[in-house]
Amino acid sequence: MxxxxxxxxxxxxxxxxLERFRVIKDLSTGEFITHVNSLDLIDSCLNAALVVLQFNTNRLKDLDPNTLISDFVLENNIDFDISYYSTDVSKEEIKAILEKDTAIIKDITDTFPLLKERVPGMELCNGSAVIIDIEEERISYTITSAGQLxxxxxxxxxxxxxxxxxxxxxxxxxxxxxxxxxxxxxxxxxxxxxxxxxxxxxxxxxxxxxxxxxxxxxxxxxxxxxxxxxxxxxxxxxxxxxxxxxxxxxxxxxxxxxxxxxxxxxxx
CATH class of the missing domain: 3.40.50.1000 (HAD superfamily/HAD-like)
Structure with missing residues (x-):
């Protein structure tokens, strides 16, 4: 047989x-980036990590836009995972950076209009992530994304x-x-x-x-x-x-x- x-x-x-659509906000300049792969951004840095936040981004619409991202994540026990990195880093190290970071919810929701313009009414894989500069111990970029099959x-x-x-x-x-x-x-x-x-x-x-x-x-x-x-x-x-x-x-x-x-x- x-x-x-x-x-x-x-x-x-x-x-x-999925055909992906993403909007990245550079927190140091306020610039919106739509044609750069987030993984390429990380590869261009010596010490960076892509951190995926495990919640539906739509939850942010009803929050005070000046709420710290760190407060929202930690007070609501929002899980997060390290999806990609240019240097080894643990979740404990990421959590310690988040606890003292000053980025706010508006740094995420600012990207919503541009994302909606690119993918009107789209819900599939609508998520948020941040790129953390490990050496400088701060969120350097926020990312929102959506996609269609x-x-x-x-x-x-x-x-x-x-x-x-x-x-x-x-x-x-x-x-x-x-x-x-x-x-x-x-x-x-x-x-x-x-x-x-x-x-x-x-x-x-x-x-x-x-x-x-x-x-x-x-x-x-x-x-x-x-x-x-x-x-x-x-x-x-x-x-x-x-x-x-x-x-x-x-x-x-x-x-x-x-x-x-x-x-x-x-x-x-």
Whole structure:
């Protein structure tokens, strides 16, 4: 009897399944940034971390805009996770920085009008994050984001599942958003991993391999590189056309695709 190899595909979320839209506010200048990837900002710094705040951003609309972000996070026991970093840092160190930071809720809500202009009425994956300068011990940028599914996502996932391939999501985005995305796309909730750091994505791939899966990793950013290295097949998707994809990132990919449906043609 021929033993069939189990196959799994792990998708990144933002920029892979979702066309992302984000607005970044530079707290040192007040400038709004819309065409820079937040991961590229972190890579340009020696000591920075992307911290995802685990709450629905819409909660901020009813707050005093001068409320400290730190007060809101700590007094409401808002969980947070470190999604990406340019240097190792612990949650305890991040919490200590947050406790003394002076950024205010307005630094987040200021971005709402511009985000709404870009994605009118959009709710999918509408979240907030901050970039913390670890050396200067302060919030240097706030980020709000939203997204819409690329057109072929649901059909592609359905066809993969029909063919016997198990589908997983591993994303740096907050847990509420990833649960919602799983429900929309038909991915089981226990196959959807939120606020997954670079190391965690690689761990997810390795755990699936230990379970007997042959694993394809599909992503679009530097936070997918370790998972690319671990996977049996690494696929870089360039469907999110809001920036350049560095040659270094391409060098880790076995395949480069322009449309998510192209994964259906890859034999691994």
């Amino acid at each position: 021929i033993k069939m190899t189990k196959k799994a595909i792990v998708f990144d979320n933002s920029g892979t399944l 690329f057109s072929g996502v649901k059909d592609t996932i359905a066809k993969l599942q029909d063919s016997g391939t198990d589908v997983f999501i591993a994303s740096g985005d907050r847990s509420g958003d990833i649960r919602k995305l799983a429900n929309i796309t038909g991915v089981p909730e226990d196959h959807a991993f939120a606020t997954a750091s670079t190391d965690r994505k690689a761990e997810i791939v390795a755990n699936l391999q230990d379970e007997g899966y042959k694993v394809m990793m599909v992503g679009d950013g530097p936070n997918d590189i370790l998972a690319f290295q671990k996977a049996d097949a690494a696929v870089l998707t360039t469907e999110q056309k809001d920036g350049d994809f560095p040659d270094k990132l391409k060098s880790y990919a076995d395949f480069v695709i322009e449309d998510i449906s192209e994964v259906l043609q890859i034999d691994f």
